[in-house]
Amino acid sequence: MVKTTNAAGTFGCHVLKFELVRSSGEHLICSPEQHSELFRATIGGLGLTGVILWAEFRLRKIVNPFIDMESIRFDSLDEFFELSAASDKDYDYTVSWVDLLIGGDKLCRGKFSRGNHNQDPELAKKYKPKKLPLMVPIDFPSFALNTYTVKAFNEAYYHVQLEKHVSKVVPYDPFFYPLDAIHNWNRIYGKRGFFQYQFVVPFEHGREAMHKCIQHIQQAGEGSFLTVLKQFGHIKSPGMLSFPRPGITLALDFSNHGQRTRTFMNELDRIVEDNGGVLYPAKDARMSPESFKKYYPQWQEFEQYIDPKFSSSFWRRVTEGTDRTTPMYI
Template sequence: MSIQRTPQSWGRFPRVKPNAVLPVYWRHEVPQLDTLEKSILPYAYGRSYGDSCLNEGGISLDVSNLRHFISFDEEQGLLRCEAGVSLAEVLELAVPRGWFLPVTPGTKFVSVGGAIANDVHGKNHHKGGTFGYHVTQFELLRSDGTRLICSPEQNSEFFQATIGGLGLTGVILWAEFRLKPIQNPYIQMDSILFSSLDEYRQIAEESDKGFEYTVSWVVCLGNEKELGRGFFSRGNHDTTQPMPSNTQGKHLPLAVPFDFPSITLNRLTIRAFNLAIYNKQRKKYVHKLTHYDPFFYPLDAIHAWNRMYGKRGFFQYQFVIPFEGGYEAMKEIMQEINRSGEGSFLTVLKSFGDVRSPGMLSFPRPGLTLALDFANHGTQTLRLLDRLDAMVNAAGGLIYPAKDARMHPEDFQRYFPRWKEFEQYMDPQFSSSFWRRVTQPAAQ
């Protein structure tokens, strides 16, 4: 068994290696997993930020070659494909035919299997829930060779455990899910400047009623006037234009060719970047027709943008807190971040709705969610995140496992009280660096 490529998370922390990488090329010819002596974890494109996609000292099962489409009912929008197919490939197939992803995260370079395993969410959670909500069935391969067809009606416990199950219940070989109809690849988009969290709240409550997609970028570093301001983006699929002959967006050939020096991202440069972004829009309100690509995937236009954080990588920190008392808690959290000087280069604020996921360990629930990127400055960054943990806990919130690299075991087990029930459906030969970190200490 030879290493084909070394799996790495998008945050590039922690830097760990598996014992081996085992590629899978065809869903009917998977290696005999129960003969392997190390723990196993599926791996595709490494877009999880923390260590949920890593298996230090174990075997990474590379499923990125499972990229065949199996069937597509163009009348019903029901798509079946292998688990290594990327969301980008789904869009290339579906959009010209008048269909779109039911839910998409902020990058299209994730696999369908990864979207299920992390039960990803997007700008339309308040309307469409998570990706897992739209999955109708999938085939799950267990290490003993058993192949289970899982759906809400068939092997439903494995269906619930696998959605949001971080790849620990077995290998998803193929999946079937429902797409949503569209008339063209365009979005009718509004961008609205807001000066405070109070104004954000007013815009968000209004927008969630009439717009399918809502999200905002917010300032977490600056003086008292700057803190909490930002711009709110909302949009709906356009219904006025015909389907163009070319549905692909225009792509700028941008890339980050090398690791930035660690000093590049500091309080001054991050604040300057925040000011530049905020001041880029001169008017309070801007409406425009835009292609879906820059609306949903602005960072995908910059190849290897994670190199901006340097060789030490970065921490993505996302949490959700209940609406009740949430805005007051969010202000305090932003103030703590500002005091620390550990500014976030990208800070995204959104409201989750009450569309319930079938996933046993799914993260989203009604409330305010904030996602931040912190350059890894070692101990001082980790201490800040510990302080933020305490504030999130006090507000009754929780942290997103798919983006985590340092969550404490007692916190994970409190956030997800069904974790012991989930263990019943884990494959006995599957494990991950994340799972060992958040569960093993409790068993000692």
């Protein structure tokens, strides 16, 4: 559940240049001024343009590894939008965990996290790396993760914060990477794995689209215990195929129940498409060629920059129609 900043843009916005090696043996320095089109193609380019030997990017100076964090419980989708609007100006990082299985007119509830870098230089001396994380030792049986267990987890996670609004100083790692506290968390989904699903819809369709998507997820009983809702800012990524764009994004994990899950996601695709949204290629395991070409009409421009000796199951699937469905086992 990585926090994002609306004010700074994507990581690609801060890449200054890099060295790209092509299968021909050619070494190219790519930047907005040198080999600029290959630079644009490589950022968000799904690893298809060559091998990056090194990259130079701009960093922000911080005085310690702590974050001034606020966590706010919210009880509806409308309240999430209110918190997002109120947080844009004053907070560098925002994200929310949401429970989509509560039902009713409010559609969801959750915890909205926002934060800024702490400015106390004395705290730099107090940071201690966390001890070894917890571990999921075995693959859970397929029946272990279902609507009832996800609801139970969501209930516990929502109420573990007793107060509506909590402010505290926290280390950067649990703030940015909470899942790192549990190794092999993917084994909760069992041997059949899971599908990652993330989409973004433009602001002008955001409320309506999220209402429809959440209702569809609720009706199908396809809950996800890790569901992230956040908004992307208006700074355009330099990447030719970059996913982030102004709008609202929802990221979920769906247990792999075979054709039932694929049919459900195909129906969810149509809601996303009808509202001007797109899916995230880097997390995708079953996007159709038709959908990909609709989401990313610039794919043909990008294709001319692919290294001729490079390919991937994703690219073959969305351009040739092969390797159509692969569940995630990360």
